[in-house]
Amino acid sequence: MLTRAQIDPVVTAALAEDAPWGDLTGEVFLPAGATATAQLTAREDGVLAGIDVVAAAFRLTDPATELTAHRADGDRFTTGEVLATVTGPARAVLQAERIALNLVQRMSGIATATRAMVDAVEGTGARITDTRKTTPGLRALERHAVRCGGGVNHRFSLSDAVMAKDNHLAVLAQQGVDLTEAIRRARARLGHTTRLEVEVDRLDQIEPVLAGGVDILMLDNFSLADLAAGVRQVAGRAIVEASGTVTLDTVGDIARTGVDVISSGALTHSARHLDLGLDMTVAAGADGAARADSAAGAAGTVEAAGA
Structure with a gap:
């Protein structure tokens, strides 16, 4: 299985590439006290790989985030299943979501393609x-996905x-x-x-x-x-x-x-990325800035699957 020593350098480099000086959009649009709950959801059937990589993307962005996995690496899943839930500061969750999705979509695509071949030679x-x-x-991550x-x-x-x-x-x-x-x-x-x-x-x-x-x-x-x-x-x-x-x-x-x-x-x-999404509920924090900015801090549902 993958270790933190293999995961963290890859994810750290990806996060630094994506937000070298922070997430400007989150800093100017989201109240500092806003929190978020996001669900990693399957948009198609497949095999999961990279749940610890997803967790690392959020953890390394802000240790205050927490991920609960509902499926383990190697598990088959069907369209609509919730694979994991993450909670934490909204700014951190939104900053990490694209890196988390990029990696888990690629790894799960490899795992799904591998499973199809394994089934074909059963x-x-x-x-x-x-x-x-x-x-x-990405060799360690991609080869882990093959094993998954x-x-x-x-x-x-x-x-x-x-x-x-x-x-x-x-x-x-x-x-x-x-x-x-x-x-x-x-x-x-x-x-x-x-x-x-x-x-x-x-x-x-x-x-x-x-x-x-x-x-x-x-x-x-x-x-x-x-x-x-x-x-x-x-x-x-x-x-x-x-x-x-x-x-x-x-x-x-x-x-x-x-x-x-x-x-x-x-x-x-040649494995294609699997279609997974991050569905997010953002709630206003308790600090005054969050209460004052109702447009940015009001509870609502957003879909964080874009670019």
Whole structure:
């Protein structure tokens, strides 16, 4: 699960970008004593991800705000459900609402797209995983969203595992280096806990790669027939991962070839934001300024889903 150490720097940077010197509109329009209650409401069906991120957006804007979650990350929800309620100073709630919505809409969109793929491969044994095709600075949040949707995570960064892809193999070929021997040398330099994966794009590359001693073999942009043939050829000697232009329409057929893992960059780079809104009730505070300015401080309902 996400920790504050992962969430707070991202949210702090987003808040600073959105209100570097405060929220001018709130300061000139809203009484200082006004309070607000806002409901995070689903405008369409989906899977929730990022409720702690929403809480952080309000908490880091003003610690006096409080969020009550009615749904947890990973929960499915339907249109019209209230997912969380936030209360606190109206200025703070309105200042934080856009950052809170931007992040939870994106994360929930990723979780929802992931859940659709996971459901499409149910019963096959294949696992759905993400890639490093994430938004710079948001990787921890987006990968958490994948897990909320029932997927699993690939290596988090270049530092986590060895993964030799087509361009790595092209450099080896250019230098006249034998692929099997290169894999063996790489394996000899690694600790026993570090995995080694190699990507291939042809069936005739499989045996030289397996001979080097890989843990994972990625079959990239293979046809369905070649994926099935590759699985038979590997015969359990390595984990088989399928990748390349994976979509919701194709993922089920890919899974039925017998591969162990299906990786999809589209989970993070192409997921649309889910439609969630923040419905807000603003009430006048007890101080004199709030009472004097009845137009700004009178109780009313506003919809904070715009720009």
